Amino acid sequence: MCADQTILANREGLRSGNLSPMQQVRAAGGRAPDPHVTGGWLSMQEYADGEEVDFAIVGTGAGGGTLAAELAEAGFSVVAFDAGPYFRPLEDFASDETAQSQLFWTDKRIVDGDNPLKMGSNNSGKAVGGSTVHYAMVALRQRPESFASRTKQGFGADWPISWQEMWRYYTKAEDALKISGPIRYPWGPKRPRYPYRPHDLNAAALMLAKGAEALGIDWTETPLATVSAPRGKSPPCVYRGFCRVGCSTNAKQSALVTFIPRAIRAGAEVRDLAMVGRIEVNKDGRATGLHYHRAGQWRFQRARNVIVAGYAIESPRLLLNSATDRHPDGLANSSGLVGKYLMTQSNQAVFGVMDDEVRWNKGPPSLAITEHWNYDDRKDFFGGYIHMSQGPLPVEWSSVLTGSKGLWGDALLGELDKYNHQVGLKMVGEMMPQERNQVTLADEVDQYGLRVARITYSWCDNDKAMIKHALDFMQQQAEAAGVKEIFRQKNDTNHLAGTIRMGADRRTSVVNADCRSWDIPNLFVCDGSVFPTTGGVNPSLTIQALALRTADRIKELSRRGEL
Amino acid sequence: MPDRQPDPVEEGRFPGYDVLRKRSSMSWNDRTREVVDRRLAVERGPRTLSADAFRCLEAVCAQIVPQNQGPSFAPLAAYVDEGLTLGLGPGYRNAELPEAPEAWAKALAALDATAQREHDAVFAALDDAQQKSLLQRMQKGELSGPEWTDVPPKLFFSQHVLTDIVAAWAAHPSAWSRIGFGGPASPRGYVRMGFGMRDSWEAAEAHPGQEAKAARENRRVR
Ligand SMILES: Cc1cc2nc3c(=O)[nH]c(=O)nc-3n(C[C@H](O)[C@H](O)[C@H](O)COP(=O)(O)OP(=O)(O)OC[C@H]3O[C@@H](n4cnc5c(N)ncnc54)[C@H](O)[C@@H]3O)c2cc1C
Ligand code: SF4
Numbered sequence: 154m155c156a157d158q159t160i161l162a163n164r165e166g167l168r169s170g171n172l173s174p175m176q177q178v179r180a181a182g183g184r185a186p187d188p189h190v191t192g193g194w195l196s197m198q199e200y201a202d203g204e205e206v207d208f209a210i211v212g213t214g215a216g217g218g219t220l221a222a223e224l225a226e227a228g229f230s231v232v233a234f235d236a237g238p239y240f241r242p243l244e245d246f247a248s249d250e251t252a253q254s255q256l257f258w259t260d261k262r263i264v265d266g267d268n269p270l271k272m273g274s275n276n277s278g279k280a281v282g283g284s285t286v287h288y289a290m291v292a293l294r295q296r297p298e299s300f301a302s303r304t305k306q307g308f309g310a311d312w313p314i315s316w317q318e319m320w321r322y323y324t325k326a327e328d329a330l331k332i333s334g335p336i337r338y339p340w341g342p343k344r345p346r347y348p349y350r351p352h353d354l355n356a357a358a359l360m361l362a363k364g365a366e367a368l369g370i371d372w373t374e375t376p377l378a379t380v381s382a383p384r385g386k387s388p389p390c391v392y393r394g395f396c397r398v399g400c401s402t403n404a405k406q407s408a409l410v411t412f413i414p415r416a417i418r419a420g421a422e423v424r425d426l427a428m429v430g431r432i433e434v435n436k437d438g439r440a441t442g443l444h445y446h447r448a449g450q451w452r453f454q455r456a457r458n459v460i461v462a463g464y465a466i467e468s469p470r471l472l473l474n475s476a477t478d479r480h481p482d483g484l485a486n487s488s489g490l491v492g493k494y495l496m497t498q499s500n501q502a503v504f505g506v507m508d509d510e511v512r513w514n515k516g517p518p519s520l521a522i523t524e525h526w527n528y529d530d531r532k533d534f535f536g537g538y539i540h541m542s543q544g545p546l547p548v549e550w551s552s553v554l555t556g557s558k559g560l561w562g563d564a565l566l567g568e569l570d571k572y573n574h575q576v577g578l579k580m581v582g583e584m585m586p587q588e589r590n591q592v593t594l595a596d597e598v599d600q601y602g603l604r605v606a607r608i609t610y611s612w613c614d615n616d617k618a619m620i621k622h623a624l625d626f627m628q629q630q631a632e633a634a635g636v637k638e639i640f641r642q643k644n645d646t647n648h649l650a651g652t653i654r655m656g657a658d659r660r661t662s663v664v665n666a667d668c669r670s671w672d673i674p675n676l677f678v679c680d681g682s683v684f685p686t687t688g689g690v691n692p693s694l695t696i697q698a699l700a701l702r703t704a705d706r707i708k709e710l711s712r713r714g715e716l
Numbered sequence: 717m718p719d720r721q722p723d724p725v726e727e728g729r730f731p732g733y734d735v736l737r738k739r740s741s742m743s744w745n746d747r748t749r750e751v752v753d754r755r756l757a758v759e760r761g762p763r764t765l766s767a768d769a770f771r772c773l774e775a776v777c778a779q780i781v782p783q784n785q786g787p788s789f790a791p792l793a794a795y796v797d798e799g800l801t802l803g804l805g806p807g808y809r810n811a812e813l814p815e816a817p818e819a820w821a822k823a824l825a826a827l828d829a830t831a832q833r834e835h836d837a838v839f840a841a842l843d844d845a846q847q848k849s850l851l852q853r854m855q856k857g858e859l860s861g862p863e864w865t866d867v868p869p870k871l872f873f874s875q876h877v878l879t880d881i882v883a884a885w886a887a888h889p890s891a892w893s894r895i896g897f898g899g900p901a902s903p904r905g906y907v908r909m910g911f912g913m914r915d916s917w918e919a920a921e922a923h924p925g926q927e928a929k930a931a932r933e934n935r936r937v938r
Contacts, residue, residue: 245747248900251887252751254804265811272808355909391905401745401902510914510921514897515906547897551886555878559855561780562848565882570729572895573921608808 174238174245175255178448180281180425185417188410189386189403191244198420202454206230209443209456211429211471214283215696216680217462218408218416219329223704225419229711232422232454234445236467237279239425240286240409246401250548253398256280256287260605262466263595267611268646270497274397274549276649277464281425282409284464285693287399289518290378290406291581292332293690294323296341296527296537299583302686308535308615309586309686313657313666314702320344322698327376330406330697331384334376340528349381352390357513358521358542360576364634365523375522375541378406378694392516394544430603432459432475432484432676440484440676446601458675458716465495465649465682469592470606472653485653485670490663492592492652495610496687499582499620500647502543503627504553505639506574513544513575526626527689534618536583537689540627543577550575557642576636578627581648583689584616592652648692650684667706668699675716679703728894732931733919735892735899741938742904743917752889752900760791764800764817768838769824773797775840776827779847780877781885788890795884796820810875812868823872826863827854833861851877896921 179186180197187193200206207229210217221233238255240246247253258279262272270276278284297316302309312319324345327334334347351374354362358374365372379390379400390404403410417423427447435441442455461468469492473483483491519541527537545553547569554560554568595607612620624641631639656662659671668683670676681696688695710716738744739752762770770793777792799805800817813819824839827850831839835846842850853859854877857870885891892899896919898906908915920933 246902247748247751248743248745248902249748249751249887251755251883252747259805262808263811264808269810270808271806273806353909356911356913359911391901391903392907392909393901393903393905395901401747402905507911509911511911512898512906512914512918515909547886547891547895548883551882552879555882556874559874559878561851561855561878561882563782565780566782566894569886569891569895572897573919607811 174240174425178426179239180423185423186239186241188241188414189243191241193241195414195417197417197422199422200230200232202452205442205455205457206232207456208232208458208460209454210234210460210462211443212283212462212464212467212680213281213413213423214278214408214462214464214680215285215693216700217460218282218285218412219697219700220460220462220679220704221421221423222412222415222419223701224707225416225421227704227708230420231416232424232456233416234424234427234429234443235281235283236428237281237425239281239423240399242399242401242403242409246399248393248395248401250398250546253287253395256399261597261599262605263597263607264610265607266590266609270608270610270646272466272608276497276647277466280409281413281423282407285407286409287397288407288693289397289691291519291522291541291691292327292330292334292376292378292694293539294320294341294344295688295690295695299537299686299688302535306535310654310656310661312685313655318702319695319698322702323694325701326694326697329701330378330411331380332376332378333381335373338376339371339373340524347376352377352379352381352517352520354520355392355513355516355544356509356511357544357576360507360511360631360634360636361521361523361542361578364578364630367633368630370523370525372521372523375519377517379404379517380406390517394514394516394518395546396517398546428601429471430474430601432461432471434475434477434480434484434673436479438673440673458677460677460679462678462680464680465652466592466606466608468678468680468682469652470594473594474603485663485672485676487672488660488663490654490661493588494586494651494654494685495590495592495608495649496584496586496651496684497610497646498648498687498691499538499580499584499616499623500645501582501620501624502577502579502642502645503624503631503639504543504575504577504642505631505636506571507576507636508574510573511576512573513577514546516544518544519579524690526623532622534615534622535585536615536619538580538582538619538623539690540578540580540623543579547572553642556644558640576631578631580623580627581689581691582619582623583687585613586651586654586686587611587613648687650681650687650692653678653682654685655683656685667710668703677703677707729921730893730896730919730930730934731922731927732934733893733896733937735889735897738899738917738938741917743898743902744900745902748900748902755887756889758791758794758798760794762797765797765821765824768828769821770797771840772824772828772838773820775847776824776851776877777881779851780881788893790885790888790890792881792884796880799880810871812871813875814866816876819867819872819876823867823869823876826859826861826867826869829863830859830861
């Protein structure tokens with residue numbers, strides 16, 4: 154074991170010496186944990202390594218988890234692998250920021266570029282259910298024009314799918330997750346009613362509303378993937394506010410409590426603590442299965458089709474690490490674009506204090522939103538952004554104060570003492586797809602002996618212009634709401650996309666509209682890495698809508714004998 | 717049982733508030749009790765850093781987060797060292813810095829070497845003003861010399877000194893009590909969400925002239 158064993162991420166598990174789900178495989182022996190029941194199990198079908206399953210899926214997050222359920226329910230044999238543990242939130246999740254770093258992908262990665270990305274808690278999860286286990290549940294639709302940025306807005310690249318089709322799948326995804334949202338959404342084409350009523354606003358959200366009304370722009374309750382009324386075994390949200398480190402009550406509609414149990418009930422096998430290291434391709438150029446590491450051993454699962462769903466760092470890393478003599482630049486890479494056009498989203502914020510007590514830690518962190526600048530085109534940069542109210546917990550908040558203001562000593566403590574009066578507005582902004590922002594392989598290896606990702610990121614002038622616009626506007630809005638002592642968090646980014654972009658032309662994209670590799674016909678990609686542009690909203694509902702579409706396309710291709 | 721008895725601070729914004737009084741309430745589930753108990757029982761001595769480095773680190777921690785000695789003292793150096801021992805990290809590394817254990821060892825040695833050169837004493841033996849000034853120069857990247865070649869001081873200060881030490885403090889119940897944070901909240905969350913609204917299991921803020929009232933309410937927080 155090397156010093157970097159980041160299985161060690163579970164500080165608390167190690168302290169206790171107990172075998173935690175971080176260290177011991179749970180989905181085995183014909184059963185998998187039931188995330189809804191303390192100590193509970195679901196019976197699970199299992200497949201032998203030598204059995205050629207219809208689909209081997211790498212990753213069980215927003216993309217992979219959704220697809221696993223859909224394909225299993227369509228009668229295909231499915232094995233889904235995840236490098237992370239299989240949690241039962243009710244018994245495994247502490248109400249504690251530090252202990253819950255167990256949810257994040259903290260394996261070794263190297264960052265560089267002019268604006269190196271923060272990874273870990275900021276950007277990716279490692280668990281059955283993927284990053285949806287710790288995401289903030291904001292469930293938004295991209296604006297119609299975002300699917301045709303090149304032809305409608307003059308930048309980036311068009312998606313090979315029409316907005317009308319994507320919006321039909323959004324409706325399905327919203328229903329599958331029982332999104333709680335406003336009765337009337339103020340922006341864009343008419344959309345159906347959200348399945349569940351909106352959540353109550355906390356004071357942090359009321360500040361956004363107050364500022365928006367003072368400036369004469371629209372605002373609304375944020376559509377969220379946490380239920381506002383009971384749903385099956387999920388109780389309604391209790392406004393505890395620890396969402397970004399995992400929901401211990403299961404109100405959050407993560408893939409772990411929605412699609413994963415559906416997949417298992419429909420006959421899929423989920424393998425936890427199973428790290429896929431390489432996809433095998435035969436001389437005919439078809440994938441034959443994958444090599445994975447589980448319980449101390451490398452094994453090989455045969456499969457008719459392979460689906461890569463490890464998100465925008467791990468998916469390209471896997472394709473690059475699967476290079477062979479015939480595919481020296483990595484799999485599916487005849488375009489040379491695997492790993493290129495990495496995008497994050499600008500996540501800058503303004504923070505300040507109010508005279509009244511706010512207690513922004515209560516409730517989900519982003520209860521109110523305005524999409525005003527996604528739909529208003531009077532601006533001097535490409536793309537759009539939203540902004541939302543905020544509620545960071547103490548560890549995260551102190552890192553904002555040290556990161557943005559460089560505070561320490563009494564100055565730091567004096568600022569932290571204002572915690573209960575603090576408010577903030579934070580953007581989620583569209584960054585431009587740039588070829589130079591990319592994932593490549595470093596020479597260093599991780600605990601499995603696999604070469605690690607080097608993540609290179611630099612902002613362009615358009616990114617900077619949007620950030621400036623958003624910071625100025627959010628400051629104006631906060632001031633209009635009576636916020637004082639305002640300061641700017643200028644360096645934050647969040648969410649990933651790109652690196653295996655989809656498109657209509659095999660020379661300029663890696664996968665087609667069905668998320669199928671142009672080069673290897675039985676290899677699909679189903680996660681945020683296929684985005685040609687990232688839009689001005691949080692990505693996961695789009696990933697889930699796309700996964701639902703990909704499932705329909707795969708079923709159709711199978712019916713036609715074209716798989 | 718909690719490792720220590722509640723130790724309410726009688727001054728400050730939240731007089732009499734101790735988040736640990738909520739330990740047996742509906743706001744703490746078993747898993748939370750387990751991890752916080754273990755945090756409070758952290759081993760105090762160094763396991764990865766040398767004794768010299770650890771002494772230096774303790775002095776740095778006292779500057780970054782000034783604390784009173786007493787039952788609520790959070791042993792921040794021990795948490796940083798524990799993180800290095802367990803190989804914990806944020807999951808990425810700036811290409812210009814070595815791995816965390818090596819970076820910390822080198823930076824603390826460099827701080828001592830600089831202190832020796834300039835003041836003829838190790839960092840921990842300097843007076844308050846000298847320590848502050850060295851740390852300020854480190855933060856601005858104004859320290860130089862061969863001992864700093866592998867650990868660019870400015871980058872190390874932002875990526876490790878501020879990050880690791882402050883995160884350890886903000887994860888400690890003493891910090892939660894001081895800033896009036898409700899602390900763990902599962903399965904019981906919150907009900908009253910609007911401006912100026914407080915659930916009875918949250919800290920009460922002392923408004924001028926009302927300190928005694930706040931202290932009374934805080935002693936009832938469970
Ligand atoms: C703190 C935070 C808050 C967020 N909040 C929101 C939000 O409010 N709204 C929103 O829309 N989005 C949000 N996001 C982003 C969202 O979580 C992601 O965009 C989304 O989950 C990505 O889906 P995915 O399927 O591409 O990957 P993931 O959900 O990350 O799933 C990938 C999975 O693949 C596994 N994996 C990777 N490589 C391998 C391998 N080689 N072998 C085996 N398994 C592997 C990983 O362990 C992981 O579980 C947030 C993200 C973070 C970090
Ligand atoms: S606020 Fe709601 S969604 Fe968030 S962690 Fe609590 S119960 Fe779960």
